[in-house]
Amino acid sequence: MIKQYLLSPGPTTVPERVMLRMAAPMIHHRTPQFSAIFAETREMLKQIHQTTQDTLMLACSGTGAMEASIINLCSTGDTIIYVNGGKFGERWGKIAAKHGVNTIELKVDWGQAVALDDVKAALDANPQARGVFVQASETSTTTEHPIREIAALTRNRENCVTVVDAITALGVINIPMDDWGLDVVISGSQKAFMLPPGLATIALSQKAWRLAESATCSTFYFDLKTERKNQQAGKDTTAWTPAASLVIGLNEVLKMMLEEGLDNLFVRHTLLAKAARAGLAALGMTLVSSAPATSATGAFIPEGVDGGAFVKYLRDTMGVTFAGGQDALKGRILRIAHLGYYDVFDIVIAISAIEIALNRFGHPVQMGQGVAAAQQVLAERFVKV
Amino acid sequence: MIKQYLLSPGPTTVPERVMLRMAAPMIHHRTPQFSAIFAETREMLKQIHQTTQDTLMLACSGTGAMEASIINLCSTGDTIIYVNGGKFGERWGKIAAKHGVNTIELKVDWGQAVALDDVKAALDANPQARGVFVQASETSTTTEHPIREIAALTRNRENCVTVVDAITALGVINIPMDDWGLDVVISGSQKAFMLPPGLATIALSQKAWRLAESATCSTFYFDLKTERKNQQAGKDTTAWTPAASLVIGLNEVLKMMLEEGLDNLFVRHTLLAKAARAGLAALGMTLVSSAPATSATGAFIPEGVDGGAFVKYLRDTMGVTFAGGQDALKGRILRIAHLGYYDVFDIVIAISAIEIALNRFGHPVQMGQGVAAAQQVLAERFVKV
Numbered sequence: 181m182i183k184q185y186l187l188s189p190g191p192t193t194v195p196e197r198v199m200l201r202m203a204a205p206m207i208h209h210r211t212p213q214f215s216a217i218f219a220e221t222r223e224m225l226k227q228i229h230q231t232t233q234d235t236l237m238l239a240c241s242g243t244g245a246m247e248a249s250i251i252n253l254c255s256t257g258d259t260i261i262y263v264n265g266g267k268f269g270e271r272w273g274k275i276a277a278k279h280g281v282n283t284i285e286l287k288v289d290w291g292q293a294v295a296l297d298d299v300k301a302a303l304d305a306n307p308q309a310r311g312v313f314v315q316a317s318e319t320s321t322t323t324e325h326p327i328r329e330i331a332a333l334t335r336n337r338e339n340c341v342t343v344v345d346a347i348t349a350l351g352v353i354n355i356p357m358d359d360w361g362l363d364v365v366i367s368g369s370q371k372a373f374m375l376p377p378g379l380a381t382i383a384l385s386q387k388a389w390r391l392a393e394s395a396t397c398s399t400f401y402f403d404l405k406t407e408r409k410n411q412q413a414g415k416d417t418t419a420w421t422p423a424a425s426l427v428i429g430l431n432e433v434l435k436m437m438l439e440e441g442l443d444n445l446f447v448r449h450t451l452l453a454k455a456a457r458a459g460l461a462a463l464g465m466t467l468v469s470s471a472p473a474t475s476a477t478g479a480f481i482p483e484g485v486d487g488g489a490f491v492k493y494l495r496d497t498m499g500v501t502f503a504g505g506q507d508a509l510k511g512r513i514l515r516i517a518h519l520g521y522y523d524v525f526d527i528v529i530a531i532s533a534i535e536i537a538l539n540r541f542g543h544p545v546q547m548g549q550g551v552a553a554a555q556q557v558l559a560e561r562f563v564k565v
Numbered sequence: 566m567i568k569q570y571l572l573s574p575g576p577t578t579v580p581e582r583v584m585l586r587m588a589a590p591m592i593h594h595r596t597p598q599f600s601a602i603f604a605e606t607r608e609m610l611k612q613i614h615q616t617t618q619d620t621l622m623l624a625c626s627g628t629g630a631m632e633a634s635i636i637n638l639c640s641t642g643d644t645i646i647y648v649n650g651g652k653f654g655e656r657w658g659k660i661a662a663k664h665g666v667n668t669i670e671l672k673v674d675w676g677q678a679v680a681l682d683d684v685k686a687a688l689d690a691n692p693q694a695r696g697v698f699v700q701a702s703e704t705s706t707t708t709e710h711p712i713r714e715i716a717a718l719t720r721n722r723e724n725c726v727t728v729v730d731a732i733t734a735l736g737v738i739n740i741p742m743d744d745w746g747l748d749v750v751i752s753g754s755q756k757a758f759m760l761p762p763g764l765a766t767i768a769l770s771q772k773a774w775r776l777a778e779s780a781t782c783s784t785f786y787f788d789l790k791t792e793r794k795n796q797q798a799g800k801d802t803t804a805w806t807p808a809a810s811l812v813i814g815l816n817e818v819l820k821m822m823l824e825e826g827l828d829n830l831f832v833r834h835t836l837l838a839k840a841a842r843a844g845l846a847a848l849g850m851t852l853v854s855s856a857p858a859t860s861a862t863g864a865f866i867p868e869g870v871d872g873g874a875f876v877k878y879l880r881d882t883m884g885v886t887f888a889g890g891q892d893a894l895k896g897r898i899l900r901i902a903h904l905g906y907y908d909v910f911d912i913v914i915a916i917s918a919i920e921i922a923l924n925r926f927g928h929p930v931q932m933g934q935g936v937a938a939a940q941q942v943l944a945e946r947f948v949k950v
Contacts, residue, residue, distance in 0.1 A: 523568040552933020
């Protein structure tokens with residue numbers, strides 16, 4: 181018997197009340213019953229996206245919504261600027277290339293946030309650019325980029341938008357789309373929405389919808405204008421078959437998130453991230469990122485410990501699933517998730533497991549040292565008596 | 566949002582695979598389909614009871630099976646000896662009184678095991694006694710009684726048996742019924758069987774069945790001779806309607822327990838208990854028991870901390886449900902469960918929660934100190950690399 185703990189940055193743990201809601205018998209998606217759920221979900225989704233614009237639900241993974249953002253805003257031969265600071269940033273370039281969209285790549289060392297001066301210089305050098313495409317939180321390096329400041333740079337450029345992949349950021353940190361003038365914000369179900377994968381959300385500003393009018397990249401499934409017509413109030417349906425059980429799950433999840441309240445949601449995630457960093461630091465581990473994310477924390481596995489074997493041991497022997505590193509970081513780091521249905525004792529488990537595993541790998545650390553540092557932070561979550 | 570952790574000694578956490586099995590559509594209990602499951606379950610149950618005798622399943626709580634043991638072995642006017650070292654020991658006396666069965670009470674200070682000399686003296690002074698009734702593990706005080714040694718005292722007395730309430734002991738510690746000459750062994754579903762409450766199991770030795778022939782206490786529902794006829798191989802049913810979903814759950818649970826193996830099961834529980842004791846000791850907390858149980862650990866809440874408020878705070882503010890104390894121990898102790906679906910990180914959570922809560926209650930303990938002591942023990946569960 182090994183009890184399993186899922187501490188990876190997507191998929192994350194699905195809350196019990198959401199699992200039970202999704203386990204109810206299927207209802208047909210072309211019915212007033214489903215439309216009522218759909219409409220309620222859409223209105224709650226606006227609150228999480230912090231926008232008065234339409235928030236669309238797409239039956240696809242986050243990558244599908246990333247592609248939708250490019251092909252609905254661009255035509256073949258257009259140019260976009262994109263931030264490549266990790267696996268997900270890199271993906272903007274790969275998608276654009278498939279559609280003949282030219283790219284200006286802002287390559288950033290893994291673990292660093294993009295420098296605003298570089299974004300500004302790229303915009304100045306490429307006045308024809310349709311937009312800046314960037315991750316709010318680059319999951320592969322557990323790093324946050326300064327999306328608010330980037331949006332300020334594009335705001336007054338007439339045909340240039342800021343497109344934010346907020347897949348591991350929405351519902352984790354404050355991303356007020358309308359206030360900050362973000363033009364496109366994308367998220368996915370298996371992150372802070374605490375759902376199984378298969379559903380993406382996307383919201384566009386008026387400026388982005390205007391660009392969409394003249395975009396001619398080919399798409400049938402991802403035509404956001406068609407989706408918008410179907411998903412609007414009164415119609416309350418989707419252009420193609422929706423991921424119905426996930427929409428129903430999202431309905432429940434959004435209720436949980438709004439019951440907790442956005443501010444409390446951000447405070448909780450911020451505290452968990454701070455505790456994870458404190459725990460890892462107390463174990464002498466170095467963070468991957470100089471602008472560490474609130475959704476997940478990456479740390480280098482100590483020299484002399486086989487990183488691949490270490491993450492495998494934690495998963496297969498101890499039952500604690502973290503994410504390892506990708507590409508250049510493969511075998512060198514582990515990533516602890518703390519987005520979505522995570523709380524105090526998930527961080528305690530994470531640090532405790534790493535402490536025990538380091539000792540079992542012949543890398544002695546003092547038992548309790550990391551947990552103690554994490555607990556000092558985590559105690560703030562509970563009122564003093 | 567508060568994540569919930571159930572660390573009480575029954576009900577305990579139900580494993581996912583068991584919940585899923587029990588969530589399947591109901592089947593009728595008077596069918597070959599159910600009988601096949603029932604027969605398979607009964608045979609596996611014999612392995613956990615470590616007996617070749619019939620193991621009966623009763624649709625009742627453990628208390629029902631305790632009553633069944635008295636009324637199937639005794640007649641009004643008979644005398645029994647019982648060990649009263651806590652809430653559950655006391656219950657033997659209350660049941661006997663309802664049926665006009667005379668009792669010799671061996672009262673034991675709460676937190677202590679019964680002294681064998683006292684059992685022997687009672688047997689010698691009451692040669693007519695039909696049996697000694699005792700808990701293997703007295704949950705209210707988290708104490709184990711020496712059942713093996715008690716059975717040795719009754720073995721050669723012709724009409725006297727040893728009846729063991731093993732409700733929080735079977736599947737936790739080694740209780741080889743046949744080897745040790747235990748005459749009746751009782752368990753319940755919501756303990757090491759990791760199920761919801763509502764199902765009890767009971768096995769009788771040949772000697773006990775012989776006593777049952779002459780017992781005349783009145784009962785209809787709890788007539789074990791009738792149950793035995795129905796539950797035997799070939800009939801594979803129950804006298805009255807069975808708790809069918811719990812029997813199906815038990816079928817799955819027994820597969821899990823046998824896959825893990827009895828020896829591994831005992832080693833795991835022993836390690837968790839040892840770690841809990843180490844963690845509490847490192848926090849300066851005193852154990853309730855001088856013969857501490859393997860199923861649950863009770864400790865006194867430090868002076869100056871309101872025990873009732875403390876356990877309530879852990880449950881309602883921190884989401885961690887322990888048991889408090891009963892009767893004389895009410896408001897003075899907490900009890901951590903580690904029987905059934907519990908593993909390493911449940912103990913880490915338990916000790917971490919107590920550490921944090923003590924600090925929040927103005928009783929400073931050094932963060933990480935208890936967790937570190939528990940981890941030192943728990944690390945043994947994982948192989949060295």
